[in-house]
Amino acid sequence: MKKQWLVRYSEIFLKSDPVRRQWENVLITNILEVMPGIHVRNERGRIWLDGDVKPDLLKKVFGIVSFSEVEHIKLDEIESFLPDYCHRHGLDKVKTFAVRMKRVGKHTFSSNDKAIEYGNLIRGEFPHLRVNLATPDKEIHIEIRANEAYLYDTVTKAVGGLPIGVEGTLVALVSGGIDSPVAAWMMMKRGCRILPVFVALDTFLDETTIARAERVVEVLAQYQPGIKLTVIRDSYLAAAKQELVRRHLEKYTCLFCKRRMYRVATAFAVQAGAKGIVTGESLGQVASQTLDNLVVLTDAASVVPIHRPLIGFDKEETMKIAREIGTFSESTSKASGCKAVPSGPSTKAKLSMILEIEEKLEATKMPLPV
Known part of the structure; x- marks a missing residue:
């Protein structure tokens, strides 16, 4: 025997x-x-x-x-x-x-x-x-x-799914909150090797938020050994926010912020040979994730596709998976959060208007940090 x-x-x-x-x-x-x-x-x-x-x-x-x-x-x-x-x-x-x-x-x-x-x-x-x-x-x-x-x-x-790597590589925008690690994990389960990226918007985020994202990625390393968080620092938002406030357009801050993140992630994906970007967006969950605003965001990443595995999930469903895979505790640990969010963010932006505003912003001319 x-x-x-x-x-x-x-x-x-x-x-x-x-x-x-x-x-x-x-x-x-x-x-x-x-x-x-x-x-x-x-x-x-x-x-x-x-x-x-x-x-x-x-x-x-x-x-x-x-x-x-x-x-x-x-x-x-x-x-x-x-x-x-x-x-x-x-x-x-x-x-x-x-x-x-x-x-x-x-x-x-x-x-x-x-x-x-x-x-x-x-x-x-x-x-x-x-x-x-x-x-x-x-x-x-x-x-x-x-x-x-x-x-x-x-x-x-066991966890099931497909072996990591059989479907290629994706860049995952990881904030360290509840949603984005779950989205990255779900694409891992479908055979994708994940490159997690944190776009650190200087002035509005501190090291506690980055540290939380790093701890969350350490949990994901149990499923994809060797995975490491890439932190990309960018001063774009500070300049863009100042211009938006001066033009009385502060309500579009989150959209300009996320469009910049998409462009940074796209450049990183092209550089790394990745086949797309993963985000933790869920339809209607926050102001930037309305159907109108997702059209505005998607436009900023036209070179590679955006994958949103949580798009039809409610928060409870996502939290349940986060607990099961072990990321929930770190995702809910104390961190400062973004200080750039306006009091009344736009929920129904028009792409044509956003493109017109971008053309007038000096901050738009800033080179990507990758």
């Missing part, structure tokens, strides 16, 4: 053979990145791990839907091995059980035949047990692959 770990994926299995093999290799590389030194082998639909496997790390590898610690034996050893296995895994302490069979390869028997056979063998060893296929107290899983057999009684859910 040999102990191993069985890793399952889902969506990868649906791909064509060349894509499936490529994505399997990416997933294996990502596993080895968090647990170097373990031995990995793969078959269609399954990955097997030997060595110092750490379940808490495995749970956070995107692409893995679930995993189990298994005991690996030969097919012809099951009958002699099964009673002892069931004793060690607590069948004497439960009232009902079920045998879950999976079979791969050509055999002279069906999965149902073996499930009945092994179920009767277990009941012979534990006469008090009753079979309950719907809601058993204990499940014994037996997976037969050719002449090999794998036994396990626990299935641990």
Whole structure:
């Protein structure tokens, strides 16, 4: 008997053979990145791990839907091995059980035949047990692959999704608040490698806000090892705000601020070879995220697409995910926040008007800091 770990994926299995093999290799590389030194082998639909496997790390590898610690034996050893296995895994302490069979390869028997056979063998060893296929107290899983057999009684859910990297790279505008880290995480889950960027608008933000964003990204590093926050400092907003106040157009401050952030992120994305930008915007959540204002913002990033995975979420839904992935505590930690927000921000700006105002602002001529 040999102990191993069985890793399952889902969506990868649906791909064509060349894509499936490529994505399997990416997933294996990502596993080895968090647990170097373990031995990995793969078959269609399954990955097997030997060595110092750490379940808490495995749970956070995107692409893995679930995993189990298994005991690996030969097919012809099951009958002699099964009673002892069931004793060690607590069948004497439960009232009902079920045998879950999976079979791969050509055999002279069906999965149902073996499930009945092994179920009767277990009941012979534990006469008090009753079979309950719907809601058993204990499940014994037996997976037969050719002449090999794998036994396990626990299935641990993992984060799922696609392996990080299979869909390319995106730049994520990360403020450190609740929404933007969740948005970045959601795109990680869909196979994107994330480059988090914090645009520090000098004068209106202090180091506490940057420090919070850095701590949030450290949490995201549990899902994408090695991820680091890039802080880009920019003095544009101080100059633009002064001009907007002088022209009695202060209500557009947030839109000019975010358009500048979009342009900085776009330049960074082009420089890094990224395929787009991720933001944490949710429709109607704040003044700058109304449908009208999102048109104004999107115009500032015409070179690359904007991805807004939270666009249809309400705040409670986003907070729930933030708690689940571990960013909520850091995102709600104390930080100063932006001091440039006007008392009555515009909610229905027109793109033509914003472009006209920009043309007249000297601050618009300031070079991008990337």
